[in-house]
Amino acid sequence: MVHLLPGTVYAIIPARSRRMDLDAFAEAAGIHPELARRLVRLGLLDPERDRSGRLWFPPAQIAAYARLERLRTGLCLNYAALGLVVELLDRIAELERELRIQHHTGGRTWTPTA
Numbered sequence: 359m360v361h362l363l364p365g366t367v368y369a370i371i372p373a374r375s376r377r378m379d380l381d382a383f384a385e386a387a388g389i390h391p392e393l394a395r396r397l398v399r400l401g402l403l404d405p406e407r408d409r410s411g412r413l414w415f416p417p418a419q420i421a422a423y424a425r426l427e428r429l430r431t432g433l434c435l436n437y438a439a440l441g442l443v444v445e446l447l448d449r450i451a452e453l454e455r456e457l458r459i460q461h462h463t464g465g466r467t468w469t470p471t472a
Contacts, residue, residue: 376416377406381416387423394423398435400428402444 362368383405384391397403398413403422426440435443436454 377414378417380405380413380415383413383419387420389423397423397426397437400441401438402441 378386380391380394384394387394394403394415395413398405403415403419405415405419407413426437426444429435429440429443430437431445
């Protein structure tokens with residue numbers, strides 16, 4: 359809970375847009391808009407489309423692009439191969455999350471006990 363101090367003047371800061379168009383996304387990510395379109399075609403980015411087919415990117419897609427770029431430069435992979443790597447990494451993270459939940463809840467163990 360925020361407590362306002364009496365007599366203090368606060369600036370009104372406009373809320374950030376919840377999603378970005380293609381040009382705003384490309385500028386925020388530091389890439390050419392055509393590369394963003396290519397990544398969408400490859401299924402590596404997941405924007406929304408409006409009725410006219412225009413792409414709208416949630417802010418989380420900037421982090422998704424940064425992850426792709428780290429993998430591309432770190433592993434020397436092309437963008438087409440990144441899809442498989444990202445899918446495997448996401449699957450590993452999901453399995454690790456399920457294991458942590460089972461461990462904390464006393465769920466089924468991987469090795470038989472009887």
